[in-house]
Amino acid sequence: MIIRKMAQNKWLVASMFFGMLMTSALVSTMPIYSEGILSRMLVKDLEASQTKSGVYPGTHWSLVNFFNQSDDKRRQTVARLDNYMDTKAAAGFGIPIQELVRERRTKSVLFTFEEQARNTGKTKPSTTLRMFSGLEKHIRLVDGRMPSDKPVDGVYEVLVTDRALGNFKLVLNTVLVLEDPKIHGTVKIKPVGVFAKKEDDDPYFRDTSLGDVGSAFVMNEKLFQSEIIDQDKIPIASAGWFFVLDYTKLELRGVQGFLDTDKQLRKTLSAAVGQYQVDFTVPALKTIETYFDRAERLRTLMWSLNVPVLIMLGFYVFMVSNLIVDRQKNEIAVLRSRGAARWQVVASFAAESLLLCAIAWLIGPLIGMKLTGMLGASNGFLEFVQRSKMPVHLNGEAYLYGGIAAAVSFLMTMIPVLLATRVSIVGHKQQLARYQKIPFWHKAFLDVLALGVSLYGLYTFRAKLKDLQSLGLNSEDMRIDPLQFVVPALFVLGAGLLLLRLYPYVLRLVYWLGRKWWPPSLYATLIQVGRSNSQYQFLMVFLIMTIAIGVFSAGAARTLNNNTEDRIRYGNGAEIVLKAAWPNDKPPQMPTMGGPPAAPTNDPIHYLEPPFDPYPKLPGVEAAAKVFVKPQASFSAGEATGSATLIGIDTDDFGRAAWLPDGLNAYPFYDYLNLIASDSKAVLISRTLADQKKVKTGDTIFAGWGDTDKQPFIVYGIIDYFPTFNPNPPLGSVDASNEETKANAPMLIVGHLSRIQLQLGLEPYEVWLKLKPDASTEAFYKGIEKADLNLTDIVNTRTDLVTAKNDPFLMALNGVLTLGFIISILVSFVGFLLYWVLSLKGRTLQNGILRAVGLSLRQLISMLALEQLLTSGMAILIGVVVGNVASRLYVPNFQIAFNPSSLVPPFKVMFDSIDFFRLYSTVGFMLLLGIGILAYMLSRIRIHQALKLGED
Incomplete structure (x- = not known):
């Protein structure tokens, strides 16, 4: 019976299943995306740490020291730990192992030269014998040959470094005799080869400079094992294991395994030799541990971003379920009147919903994996770029989330069923006669x-933001309260419902104003919509939420993206900022040998300015400017x-190269530059300086630094903002609510470089460059290399913008908002089409009668279009208005995601016409396609069939 009932309502059932499937898929993207993006960012952060520190982060070094253990105990311990490292530890890290280097070191022993003539009676030098597994593959011979893996005439052949030869004043093939009470028997060694690293950046070498073996001799691995360890010739001082791991394959799902293996490894080694005899070095550990907190915050952000869409999907499932139940209310009422128990009716619907939810649960996470790729490619709202693929895996958490979504969908489908089973056959007939029921x-x-x-x-959010700014508090990466997306969704829902409450009165007014002039088609449409307004409420609410949340999402994404970009551009000042090394006579700093640092001299430093001509000629450069910045210049005004x-x-050069958006100052940026261009004494000052020191336009201000004589300048203008200048007080330095404590806000003076260099002194300046729009960064860097420019620092705004776009939180914001809107549009289209198809089918007799009394097909389609305009069109208009109001009210709260002191330029809500073009064109296409399908269905109606249906 259930299968046959589903087959009779196949389109409704398919539509409801589509909503369940999308809900399960959308929710399952959260854990999949969180894992994928954090895995990518983990690798990126580890790569950045390697670039910054020069230390390969994918290593794990552990060392055990032996003090009072017997020889047998040491041998057994090393063998047991070797086996543990090869099996459990190697497998536990969960990422490919490039190298597992076993290190052994003997206790320090004295040695002498076998040639008695070399024994001068001086203090004998000491050394250790070392062993590194697999060393031969990673070294090259500088001199000599490789040592044998067996004793040669009772002598052990060894390798040395150049430093060891120098330290011991040795030559190759000199036989040395180890003399120490700890040695069992006579041990002779002979250095036969000098080695160096084959590749400078080889992560195999724990000590990149090889300084650790600068006073040691390195033996062959096999020889060391058979002679030193197995025969106990020399006591072992320590044993180490150095894992070189391919950290680029590390993913968030493997992080816990990495940490557990590290913990277990520490526990095993401590149990073997004692807690205080173990050393560990794990460069990646600090970076890895921070990711659990980031993962939790990202998961919270994704939930909050998806809440409006989830509300919409839940509403859709409820609406379709209600349509299904409406079509079967007569059957339900008949069954109830014939003695069927309420639970029996509910159970039949529940079995149907359970079947659909189970299938959605199984398939949803698989679709969620595909949708996650869309999240990773999003670069803005409805904007996509090519990015390297994220590591995406289907995990148990995705099925857990999908199952929860399916369970909620099941509950939403059962609400209309429970309400319908309460109505008797008499009550059902009464409801059919009452079109004007209040929702x-x-x-x-x-x-x-x-x-x-x-x-x-x-x-609440406005008050919280005010407190955050007044206390100068800090904010972490995209620290967005989940309610920041829930609250706007509630506003959209509340405002939409309120306008729908008023809409019937607007229809009555329109009907009343033109009741004497309306043509029959318009008259019939107004009566149809006015009397059956409650029938359209579900669809209109659904469209309002879709459009309004789309508008809000577009505003939120564009605002956060643009404000992030503007902060980076403003903070850097120009597209490229270069700092060159200037020749000078500054005395070199002498080493202090552990004592107090030498006192700085007050002698002036004289600089030699390098040529500026090569900079404008670099490939792709459109404009170049010299910019001198002196952070702590002193001044006096009165x-x-x-x-x-x-x-x-x-x-002139600065105006062409620098970046500053319009609207930050009272006049355009270039007007201020033109104002001071004609007078070398003219300066611009910041409003913070003018307010704090009571300086006004026309005043003379003396400025300088160090021991130079301050020079007079004339204030020509007062500005609020200037490239790179942040007028906000430092974090935590002031209480912004107290006007008296703003005396330490940063201040700025902008003058002519030529006068500053001539009157105050010649010191290094920065070079600001603006590149052509189509300029290649790679070609630019090659140009720098070809020009042989001696640079100490390069700031590339393009690179900083790409880094910001790849931030997992910003990617999540763009991806989830885009994905949510696309899913909303798809679901809206299905709901819109489903509703009107069912409506047309239900009104087949009415439309047939209208055709029979003389209305043409064109008039009938125009009636349908007008009905669409009064319902769907009005819902879209309300959605646009509500969405814009919600954006104006709630998007400013997102500035809480940034550090208050870094909100330069000031945070502002931004809209872009391209966003609304994408939004409205998508919605318009949906409506036109829907109306086209409905018009085709109207054209297929046969009058005689409709009238025959009425007779039946």
Whole structure:
């Protein structure tokens, strides 16, 4: 019976299954995406740490020291630990092992030369014998040959480094006799080869400089094992195991295994020799441990981003389930009147829903894996780029999340069933006769409740943001409260429902105003929509939420992306900032040998300016400017004194190369540069300086640094913002709510570079470059190399922007908002089409009668289009209005994601026409396609069939 019932309503059932499937798939993307993006960022961070420190992060070094153990005990311990490292530890790390280097070191022993003539009676030098497994593959011989793996005439052949030869004043093939009470028997060694690293960046070498073997002799692995360890010729002082791991294959799912293996390894080694005889070095450990917190915050962010879409999907499932139940209410009422128990009716629907939810649960996470690829490729709202693929895996957590989503979908489908089974056959017939019933949400005033909660949330966030700024607190990576997305969704829902409550009165007004002039088609449409308004409520609410949340998502994504980009561009000042090494007469700093640092001299340093001509000629450069920055320049204005950042520029070049958005100052940026261009004494000062020191336009200000005589400058203009200048007080330095404590806000003076160099002194400046839009960064760097420019620092804004775009939190924001909107549009289209198809089928008799009384097909289609305009069109219009209002109100709260002191330029809500073009074109295409399908269905209606249906 259940299967036959599903077959009779196949399109409705398929639509409901689609909603369940999308819900399960969307929710399952959260753990899959979190794992994938954090795995990628973990590798990127480890790569960055390697670049910064020069230490390969994918290593794990453990060392055990032997003190009072017997020879047998040491041998057994080393053998047992070797076996543990080869099996359990190697497998436990969960990533490919490039090398497992076993290190052995004997106790320090004295030695003498076999030739008695070399024994001068001086203190005998000491050394150790070392062994490294697999060394031969990673070294090259500088001199001599490789040693034998067996004793040669009772002598052990060994390798040495150049440093060891120098330290011991040796030549190759000199026989040395080890003399020490700890030695069992006579031990002779002979260095036969000098080795060096085959590759400088080979991670095999724990000590990259080989300084650790600068006073030791290195034996063959096989020889060391058979003679030193097995025969106990010399006591072992320590044994080490150095894992070289391919950290690029490390993923978040393997992090816990890595940490557990490290913990177990430490425990095993400590149990073998004692806690205080073990040393460990794991460079990646600190980076790895931070990722658990980042994963939790990312998961919270994704939940909060998906909440509006999940509400929408739940609403969709409820709406389709309600449509299914509406079509079967007559059957339910008949069954109840014939004695069927309520639970029996509910059980039949529950079995159907359980079957659909189970299939959605099984398939949803697989679709979620595909959707995750879309998340990783998102570069903005409805904007995609080519990126390297994220490591994506289907995990148990994805099925757990998908199962929860399927269970919620099941509950949503059962609500209409439970409500329908309460109605008897008489009550059902009464409901059919009452078109003007008030929806539940209007009876319960859910619109007022949702609006009240959302406005209270807005007030709370504004107060929180004010406290954050006044206390100068810090914010971590995209620290967004989950309610920041829930509250706007409530506002959208509440505002949409409130406008729908008022909409019937607007329809009545329109009908009343033109009741004497409306043509029959419009008259019939107004009556149809006005009398059956409650039938359209579900669809209209659904469309309102889809469009409004789409508009809000576009505004939120564009605002956060653009503000992030603007902060980077403003903070750098220009597209490329170069710092060159200037020849000078600064005396070199002498080593202090552990004593107090030498006192700095007050002698002035004289610099020689390198040529500037090569910079404008670099490949792809559009403009170049000299920019001198002196952070702690002193100044005086009247009786007021202080320190400020002094910037020296050439106004024309600077205006072409620097970046500053419009609207930050009272006048355009270039007007200020033109203002001071004509007078070399003219300067611009920051408003912070003007306010704190009571300086105004036309005043004279004296500025300088060090022992130089301060020179007079004339204030021509006061500016709020200037490239790289942050007027906000440092974090935690002031209480912004107290006007009296703002006296330490940073200050700025901008003057002419030529006058500063001539009157105050010649010191190194930066070179700011603007590249052509199509310029290649690779060609630019090759140009620097070809020009042989001696640079000490390069700031590349393009690289910083790419790094910011690849931040997992920003990627999650763009990806989830885009994916949520696309899913919403798909679901809306299915819901829209489903609703109107069923509506047309239900009104076949009415449409046939209208055709029979003389209405043409064109008039009938125009009636349908008008009905669409009054319902779907009005819902879209309300959605646009509500979405824009929600963006204006709630998007400013996202500035809490940034550090208050770094909010330069100030945070502002941004919209881009391209976002709305994508949004409205997608929705418009959906509506036109839907109307086209409905018009085709109308054209297929046969009058005689419709009338025959009425007779039946």
